[in-house]
Amino acid sequence: MDKLLKSISYIFHPLLMPVLGVVFYFAKSPRFIPVEIITAKLISLLILTVVLPILLFFLLKIIGKVQSIHLTTAKQRILPLALNCIILLLVIKKILPPNQSIELYYFFIGILIANMACMCLAVFGFKASIHMIGVNGLIMFFIALSIHYSININGTLALMAIITGAVATSRLHLKAHNNIELITGAFIGFIPQLILVPYWL
Incomplete structure (x- = not known):
């Protein structure tokens, strides 16, 4: 069980969430x-949002x-x-401008806002869950796309709910976060996407 919960944190790492959102968009x-x-x-997105952050970390x-x-x-x-945040600005400016895909443009604007909020909290010593930010931002984007295109993705949303629970359980089990940090992360991921929906829906 310990290995399973650890693997969940890696499989659903926040770095992968933006790319998953883009893949879902192109699929639907x-x-x-x-x-x-x-x-x-x-x-381009894989290089900028996954490979480059890993290299910068090292x-x-x-x-x-x-x-x-x-x-x-x-x-x-x-x-x-x-x-x-700088990488996300580059993505928004060069790879996903609003004249090419308004949905993805605002999706990444929401991700940028969530990153900035998380960074501001970190400055004041609060460690919001970045895993929950990524998963919940993705769920809100999926919901908005289903409304936008009038498609039924109940199965996908049910799966995402299960994944969210698994990620939260994993972070608690690993003692990476407490309940408040997980809930705060969930709201930081969800709220920016929700606020931006009227600009493209």
């Missing part, structure tokens, strides 16, 4: 989008700014979150 969007464009955007570890990948203290989170 009724618009015709050439496969070449989809492939190019996914590869750089920060080498220079002594972070001790472990778990970022166990609020202070250790500030610089990685700031760098991630």
Whole structure:
């Protein structure tokens, strides 16, 4: 059970949530989008939102700014979150501008807001759950897309609810967060996506 709960934290790592949202969008969007464009955007996003943050983490570890990948203290989170905000701005500006995909544009705006909120809390010593931020932001985006395109994704939402519970259980079991930090993370992920829905729905 211990290994299973640890693996859940890695499988549903926050770095993967934006890419999962984009994959879901391309899978469900009724618009015709050439496969070449989809492939190019996914590869670009994987490099910028997954590979680059991992490389930056190792750089920060080498220079002594972070001790472990778990970022166990609020202070250790500030610089990685700031760098991630810069990466998200680059994605919004260069890869997903509003004239190409308004849905994904605001999805990443919401992710940026959530990252900034998490960083601000870290400055004041509060360690909100980034795992819960990622999962709950993704759920709200899925709900908005289902309304936008009038599609039934009840199965997907049920699966996401199970995943959310599994992630929360994993973080508690590993003593990475307490209940307040998990709930705060859930709201930080969910609320920005909800607030931005009227701008594109």
